[in-house]
Amino acid sequence: MISEIFKKIYKIKEIIRKKSLKGLLEKIKEKILLKKCYLSINQQYQIWLKKNYPTRNDLKKQKQEIKKFKIRPSISLITPVYNPEKQHLVECIESVINQSYENWELCLVDDASTKSYVKEILNEYAKKDKRIKVKFRQKNGHICQTSNDALKMTKGEYVALLDHDDFLWPNALYEVVKLINEKPHAQFIYSDEDKLDYDGKTHVDPFFKPDWSPDYLRSINYITHFAVLKKSLINAVDGFRIGTEGAQDWDLFLRATYWLEKNIGHCHPLDKKNPIQHISTVLYSWRKTSQSTASEKHAGNVKNYAYKNQKKVLEDDLKRRKYEGEVLPTKYLGLWRVRYKIIGNPLVSIIIPTKDKYEYISKCLNSILKKTTYKNYELVIIDTGSKDKKVWQLYEKVKSKHKNTQVLKWSKEFNFSAVCNFGAKKSRGEYLLFLNNDTEVITPDWIEGMLEHAQRKEIGAVGCKLLYPNGTIQHAGVILGIKGGITKYGIAGHAFKYFNNGDNGQFFQQLHSIKNYSAITAACLLINKKKFIDFDIKFKIAFNDVDFNLKLLTRFFFNLYTPFCVLKHYESISVGLPQKGTRDIKEFKNEILRMYKKWKHILNKDPFYNKNLTLTKENYSLQLS
DSSP states (O other): OHHHHHHHHHHHHHHHHHHHHHHHHHHHHHHHHHHHHTSOHHHHHHHHHHHHSOOHHHHHHHHHHHTTOSOOOOEEEEEEESSOOHHHHHHHHHHHHTOSOOOEEEEEEEOOOSOHHHHHHHHHHHHHOTTEEEEEOSSOOHHHHHHHHHHHHOOSSEEEEOOTTOEEOTTHHHHHHHHHHHOTTOOEEEEEEEEEOTTSSOEEEEEOOOSOOHHHHTTSOOOOSSEEEEHHHHHHTTSSOTTOTTSHHHHHHHHHHHHHHHHTOOOSTTOTTOSEEEEEEEEEEEEOOTTOTTOTTTHHHHTHHHHHHHHHHHHHHHHHTTOOEEEEEOSSTTOEEEEEOOOSOOOEEEEEEEOSOHHHHHHHHHHHHHHOOOOOEEEEEEESOOOOHHHHHHHHHHHHHOSSEEEEEOOSOOOHHHHHHHHHHHOOOSEEEEEOTTEEEOSTTHHHHHHHHHTSTTEEEEEEEEEOTTSBEEESOEEEEEEOSSSSOEEEEETTTTOBSSOOGGGHHHHTSOEEESBOOTTEEEEEGGGOOOOOTTOSSSSHHHHHHHHHHTTTOEEEEEEEEEEEEOOSTTTOOGGGTSSOHHHHHHHHHHHHHHHHHHHTSOTTSOTTBOSSOSSOOBOOO
16 A cells, blocks of 8 residues: 555656646646546536536626627527427527527417417517517418418528527527628538426536538438528528428428538538538527427337438438438437448459458458458458468468459558558559458448448548447547547547447437548548549558548548448557557657648547547547646
8 A cells, every 4th residue: 555655656756857747737637537538428518517608797798799790690580389388488488588699589480379378478578579579370280381480570681490498598699690700601500409307407418519511411410409591591492391390400401501512512611611600519408398309208209200201301302412322210210321322333442451460361351252242342452471371372262262352462661551552553443442451341231331422422431330359339430639648649539439339328329320520440441443542651650541531521522431331340450559569659659740730720620529529538528628
């Protein structure tokens, strides 16, 4: 016990000697933050709320700042109303009245509510505040018709969507108008959100969203609330579509973003003219009630029609974009898989750099040969210096089983980037599939599942879900800016690393959705050969794939992760890990510095990873510093 105390004292002295007292304090702060990462998300969120929920003083400052805004547009909030709980309706309306930004109108349309207090409340508020407009329908027409009625009442330049029992944070409209002043080209704006628990007071289940992610939106309606659209945009797509009830917002978002892509053409998070903008903070709270889809307990039973219409709006989106395909349900209600029809029968070149390690390369090659359902592929095996005779005998066996196989020799110093570039040049396929030799195919249609996306003109690199041998997640997309233990610079890490490949609570929709990331690993990466850009040979050991992805991203391609293609990955078995001393640690540090200098403008703000999430872990916990 005493010896342990002396060890800790010695360690503290060493930190002070090497990094000063300030360095010690930073080390303590880092440990505290790491401990916070292990709290539940809702526990972390209570800490976040104390720092971020607007105070009265904040709201006063906002009102002063608003006076200096050059652009102060009128914002029309539309709210269809049907039999909400009395207190919930009152709190909803009050949340609008309490906005720090005052140039708004609230258009409330009652859809023939049967509860008498609804009319009384609406009329009372309309008398109190001229900015509140009400209309009463004589016949129930459901939410699309009621929403369109509300749209007809609007006079504002922008239209915001608000449900009759939800809660708008007091700074919501201020944040929207602030963004409009900074980016006047914005036509579609959305924010992060949370939920009010059943007690009506406790904020829970925060959802910190990525910037514009079109493939995520075609998996699940991740935008939901708080959404603000330019009125001219809503008019251009003819408002809400009758027949999409329960999925009407999702349908509107799909049609509006498609219109922007077609008519504006700058819909990429890195494009400064992108009309689709995301505010990275919570501005809206869903309310959990027995009638709300915010309630996990009741969502599946209450609105079954909504899920039928979700499929319909996704199918319509496919047709609109002139894609052939199908919309498939997953085991998660509200989460869908859009499958695109593969055009033709293109040759896919599977490029595998390898050296010795018979037990792994044999698993890799045998799993491809035995399990792969896509037939038109060639194997491009690049041997970088194997001495094991069994490995060379294996190559001959593979060539006898799969005639379309090349075995190439690389005799120069090992450089992953150079080897991949060499393989790409020698490949005959229309598509290049870079694959580590320490992988093993699990899902037989892995090539089809990636190829269907790689063929799309807007998609750059396509990656899949990789599992460790114990079944936990090794890769489900790459997050930029994650800080490792070797240097102070944050470069990249794998999303949901070490998570179980199961439901994962509230993370299910992100882990099990087809979605866009800034990068995906080259351990299994598919790309159209016409879009291929040489790997940078300056990155011999690491980050060559991240650099490769970022070159695609800055050309306004979307890189994509699909969870429906799964491989096992033993991770760096052949060449080792620098952290374990099996690779050149000095060169690794140099590559970190090189990456940081080249890409720090993106590494510091990953568009597909919310700024409120931590950069010290890969588990989507909150940034609490």
